[in-house]
Amino acid sequence: MGVLGIGGLFFRAADPQALTAWYRDHLGVGAGCGPAGDSPDDWAWRVAAGPVVFQPFAADTDYFAADHQWMLNLRVEGLDALLQRLRAAGIAIITRDDWDTPETGRFARIHDPEGNPIELWEPPAGA
Known part of the structure; x- marks a missing residue:
């Protein structure tokens, strides 16, 4: 097919520089970030490397807020430690026991300073 993966995510922001810094500082996402070494x-x-889910949802889904066309899902390692750092930074976190399963892993939700939804996903070991 020729497609190797997602090459980027581009979206509008009221303050691109501040939002870039927020993603880098709190989530390690963006230019200059990457695996240790x-x-x-x-x-x-x-x-x-790892799994990427690319999945359109029905227009009336309740999986994420109806006033947003998309939700960013970030694959993470060490979800508990990340949530602890986010809480210490004053970032509101949503978790629900029914989101977590041994087959799919663990989840938490946050929002960036402009209200964009972010799902943090820790896949099960070996996924």
Whole structure:
């Protein structure tokens, strides 16, 4: 087919510089970020290999807020430690026991400063 993966995510922001800094500082996402030992890149975020879910949802889904067309899902390792750091930074976190399953992993939700929804996903071991 020729497609190798997602090459980027581009979206509008009221304050792109502030939002870029928020993602970098709180989630390690964005230009110059990447796995430990990887060479930083001034433009790209170097990600670890792993699963990517690409899934349109029905227009009337209640999986995320109806006033948003999309939700960013970030695959994470060490969800508990990340949530602890986010809470310490004053970032509101939503968790629900029914989101977590041994088959799919664990989930938490946050929002960036502009209200964009972010789902944090820790896949099950070995996924």
